[in-house]
Each structure stands twice: as structure tokens, then as C-alpha cells.
């Protein structure tokens with residue numbers, strides 16, 4: 428069993444609580460060095476760090492009204508050629524601080540005059556050392572490949588960083604930030620029992636999780652980032668294809684894949700599409716699909732429904748529903764005799780030169 432991964436999953440509420448409680452001191456250093464407002468923010472990262480970057484860029488747009496976008500390190504060139512270094516802050520995100528493509532991007536764009544804020548869990552890492560300003564991700568050590576507490580703590584770190592910058596740059600609405608903080612606190616308080624509920628659910632569904640040949644995950648709004656990270660977790664631990672779609676996009680063609688045995692995992696995150704998602708769940712089950720629903724919304728009960736506690740704020744899906752996917756990875760992989768605490772190919776990073 429992925430014991431260490433499960434320990435990291437269970438540690439998350441405590442880690443999030445500490446980051447939240449220590450936020451004044453944790454973000455003070457970076458924020459003091461970033462007094463000069465910018466017009467736009469570009470965030471880059473790979474894998475889970477890219478998904479965390481997408482969630483943060485969306486959040487910055489919504490909460491601060493900033494132009495913000497996320498890109499993988501190797502696709503920055505076209506975008507940055509259009510941007511003025513004086514008006515742009517580049518944020519490079521890497522939990523390990525060792526991803527070679529991120530190191531290369533930081534060096535290249537720093538040389539071209541962009542100011543670079545690095546966000547890592549290792550202050551001594553190459554990414555941290557190459558940037559102009561560093562923000563620490565206070566998640567502690569995470570030695571297994573499929574990241575859990577590091578990813579969610581990266582999102583939390585980027586969210587708080589945005590709110591702190593918004594305060595000094597006079598952006599966003601203070602009341603909205605306070606409301607968000609209140610909901611976040613509720614999400615953190617609910618997390619230990621949500622994780623226990625997920626464990627019970629996944630233990631009961633482990634036989635099914637072990638035989639599904641692929642999984643299609645559907646969400647909406649900012650729940651889409653939890654769906655993307657959930658897909659990455661299931662793919663890298665169950666060794667099956669897993670794709671995440673924004674709900675509306677799924678309806679435009681992907682629905683042709685509906686067939687007996689297809690696994691659909693729904694993550695309704697807001698009220699907007701709840702009825703249509705419920706209709707799609709019924710429709711696809713009638714066609715023989717194997718479905719799961721993970722949600723904090725009020726939902727019709729069923730053995731395939733995991734109902735968790737939470738607010739109806741999709742930006743909190745990372746803290747409310749994503750841990751259920753992480754737990755699915757643990758129980759599904761155990762049933763498949765996969766030990767995801769250990770790398771499948773220990774020599775891979777060295778051969779492909781992906782980490783410094």
C-alpha cells in the first residue's frame with residue numbers, strides 16, 4: 428500500500444492550517460520586495476505545479492482583476508515576446524525547485540529583463556537561487572512521486588501570495604478576501620473528516636477502481652483544476668489513461684465515447700450545471716457506464732456518490748474534493764498491487780534529464 432502517500436494526504440489539513448495561521452510572516456519577505464505593482468502575471472510550472480499555476484492565475488483574475496495566465500515552461504516564448512518586462516511579473520513554480528525546464532525558463536527570461544518570483548519548497552534549490560525573489564512553500568518533505576500535500580500547499584501559497592500582493596497594490600475587494608478566508612478556514616476544518624469519508628468510500632470501491640480501464644473526469648468553473656489534478660493522480664498511480672474535461676467541452680464530442688464499462692467521475696463544483704450533470708450521470712449509467720460523483724453540493728444519495736462537506740465556492744475544490752482523488756489513488760493502486768510510494772522507473776529522471 429502507498430503508506431507514505433496516505434500519510435502525506437492525511438497531513439494536509441495540518442499543513443494548510445499552519446500556512447494559513449503563519450501567513451503574515453510567511454509572505455512578508457517576498458511581498459516587501461514586490462512593492463511595485465504590475466499589470467499582469469504569468470505563472471509557469473510543470474505537472475502538478477502547472478495545474479496549481481492555472482488555479483492561481485484564474486484566482487488572481489477573479490479576486491484581483493489582474494491579467495494572469497499559466498503556461499508550461501517550454502511554451503513561454505510566444506507569450507513573453509508580446510509582454511513588457513516592466514509591466515509583467517513572472518512567477519516560476521516548482522515544488523522541488525529542480526525541474527530542468529523550469530530552471531532553463533527562469534534563466535532565459537531573467538536574462539531578458541523579466542523580474543522573477545520563484546515559488547519552491549526548497550530555498551537552496553536551483554530554481555530558488557536563479558530567481559530575483561523567493562517564496563517558500565511550507566509543506567515539508569514529500570518524497571513520493573505522486574505529489575499531494577505539496578500540490579495543494581502550492582495552490583494555497585499562490586492564493587495567499589495573490590491576496591497579499593492585492594493588498595499592497597490596492598487591487599481587489601477586501602470584503603471578498605475576508606469572505607474567502609472564512610470559507611477557506613471552514614474547508615480546512617472539514618478536511619480531516621472529508622478525508623476519512625473518502626477513505627471509507629474508496630475502500631468499498633477498491634475492486635471497481637482496480638478494473639476500470641480508463642477514466643473521464645468532468646467538472647466546471649474552478650473545479651476544473653481539481654479535476655485536472657485528480658486525473659493526473661489517477662493516471663500516475665493506477666497506470667491508466669485519465670482525462671479531465673470542462674463539463675461543457677465534454678458535451679461537444681467526447682460524449683461519443685459513452686459505452687458500457689466507461690468510467691465517468693463527476694465533480695460538480697457549483698450550482699450552475701448541477702442539474703445537467705445529474706442528468707448526464709443518469710444518462711451514462713443507463714448506457715452501462717461506471718460512474719462516481721464527488722461533491723460538496725446537495726446531491727441525491729447513491730452508492731456511487733461521495734458527499735463531502737464544504738462551501739459552494741469552486742476555488743476551494745482543491746481543498747475539499749481533490750483529497751478524495753488522492754485517496755482513490757492509494758486504494759486503487761493497492762488493489763492493483765502497484766506501490767506508488769516507489770517510482771515505477773527509478774532511472775527515468777536521470778536518463779531524460781528532467782531534474783537537476
Ligand SMILES: O=P(O)(O)OC[C@H]1O[C@](O)(CO)[C@@H](O)[C@@H]1O
Nearest residue numbers: 473474475476521522523524526
Ligand atoms: O514541481 P516540480 O518539482 O517542478 O515538479 C514538477 C512535476 O514533476 C514531477 O516531479 C514528475 O517529474 C511531478 O511529480 C511534479 O508535479
